[in-house]
Amino acid sequence: MISRRAFLASAAATALLPGRAFADSATGVPLHGLSAFGELKYPPGFSHFAYVNADAPKGGVFNFSPPNWFFNQSVLTFNTLNSFVARGEAPPRMEMCFDSLMEEALDEPDAVYGLLAESVTIASDRNSFTFRLRPEARFHDGSPLTAGDAAFTYTLFKKDGHPSFYLPLVQMVEAVALSDAELRLTFSGKQSARTILNVATFPILSRKFFEANPFDSSQIRPVPGSGPYRVGRFSAGQFIEYERVADYWGRDLPVNRGLYNFDRLRIEFYQDRQAAFEAFKKGEILYRQEFTARVWATGYDFPALRDGRVVRREFPSERRPAMQAMALNQRREKFRDPRVRRAIGLCFDFEWTRRNLFYDSYERSQSCFERSDYRADGLPSPAELALLEPWRGRIPDETFGEAVLQPVSNGSGRDRRLLGEASALLAEAGWTRSGGSLANDRGQRLSVELLVDDDTFVRLCSPWVETMKAIGIDAAIRLVDSTQYEARQKIFDFDLVMMALSFTATPTVDDMFNLFHSSAVGVQGSRNYPGTADPAVDALVEAVGPAHDRESLVTAMRALDRLLRARHDWIPCWYAANHRAAFWDMFGFVEPKPDYGFPVEAMWWLDRDRAKAIGKG
Secondary structure (H helix, E strand, O other): OOOOOOOOOOOEOOOEOOOOOHHHOOOOOOEOEEEOOOOOOOOOOOOOOOOOOOOOOOOOEEEEOOOOOOOOEOOOOOOOOOOOOOOOOEOOOHHHHOOEOEEEOOOOOOEEEEOOEEEEEEOOOOOEEEEEEOOOOEOOOOOEOOHHHHHHHHHHHHHHOOHHHHOOOOOEEEEEEOOOOEEEEEEOOOOOOOHHHHHOOOEOOOHHHHHHOOOOOOOOOOOOOOOOEEEEEEEOOOEEEEEEOOOOOOOOOHHHOOOOOOOEEEEEOOOOHHHHHHHHHOOOOOEEEOOOHHHHHHOOOOHHHHOOOEEEEEEEOOOOOEEEEEEEOOOOHHHOOHHHHHHHHHOOOHHHHHHHOOOOOOEEOOOOOEOOOOOOOOOOOHHHHHHHHHHEOOEOHHHHOOOOOOOOOOOOOOOHHHHHHHHHHHHHOOOEEEOOEEEOOOOOEOEEEEEEOOHHHHHHHHHHHHHHHHOOOEEEEEEOOHHHHHHHHHOOOOOEEEEEEEOOOOOOHHHHHHHHOHHHOOOOOOOOOOOOOOHHHHHHHHHHOOOOOHHHHHHHHHHHHHHHHHHOOEEEOEEOOEEEEEEEOOEEOOOOOOOOOOOHHHHOEEOHHHHHHOOOO
């Protein structure tokens, strides 16, 4: 699923065996980094990551609108400063206050390097990993960060953490501090070989703090961290500032050179997108990515942009599989028949929406793994068939043919051919017209409520709702505030809901479990929004784990994609090829951007000459 801290990369090179990949790396020898497949790009002793300016100046305030967020975070409000539990809403970028054992490099698809850990040693059975922590690691209060804190954190996450943490830890047997400097994580042997790449990037918390305070969403006081930033001023639900830690213990590590340059990061919370845009136009917000096609096409015509003080441009998207789709909640009986799910999808006229609402700026998604090699196309390969054949007769026949594609309409908004097909599918599923509405043999009406938290989605989805009504579905949109929206998502209290996310470039079985495996169906806060519970899906998810090279991983992922698309658990929506960004012209950055992340708040810096030239100096 989403990378734990994909927008940050801080790693230290200290140990042995340059260029060894995790898949074939030696056991019993300290390693400075791990990679799922292939060689590590950075050897021991490298000076800095290639995508940063090692001499970037420090200073300034970066007031921005976060384009992505993780765990229990929200960009609309916040009521807790604990970002690592399922309940509550935390502010984005809280994880910048915490260090992890290892961190990702953003110009490699699946490499992690030591941060808190100066090295990791793999046991001969590859089921346990011993991390040697840096003796200089400190929490912000000056107390040492030890293996005891790390062992406590992993045990706590497995018991009470957000699903993004505890699901990958299901196969962890124990986390033990062998000494203040050595941590050993032991797994059952049933884990994926790549699980450690995910687990090693989890934030490490203070044992002392959480032994004295509850690990829940009641915390509105800052949690002691060890990272490059700490919580500064804040007002719950209104704004938060993160202050750069001047005496950050890791500031001189080679991998931190050029990162974390702003003295303060400020996030302001707006319930209304237009209000946030107006704040940007006035220079109160300095950076934003635009996700509304209408605004991108028509709204960027204001004095600061015309006179060059504001830059409007596109940056290439990451080379990561992306997913934006609608989930029909099969925990509700009316959506368990795939014919019903397919019929509802047929009512969405993307071609009309693209032309009239998107200004031709989006493409239609077809896959759960769009923009990647994991998207299935055409007929299944022999290797894919080897995974699918044992399930023939128990999964949809469409799985074995051409990969299922979303229909192309005539763009009228009411394509009679597609609506006729939808009506026929619903009739086959036992839904017939009764007084203008569809009902089953028990007299229950077919209703669909689309849950949203923003007026933008009301505008985008209203034509879809009207089309559903035209064939007898009692369809409606329910607009709720962000707190209610998050709460209803977490407990799966919805008919139809949208999800957008990006996966890591080399997805792990842990990512797939959270989204598609039956074990996540009853886990509140998981991303298995449709309630998918199919033994065949489970088997294909589990096939992702043992993949021993990239070719076998691609095979397993494409087979999974074929089945998910044939089941119609998700209705693919749309995607954009680039980041649409706008910012006040007062920053410096290295180009090209890295392929696997775009953390402007971590990589960019204040260019004082540019700022002075536009009156921001």
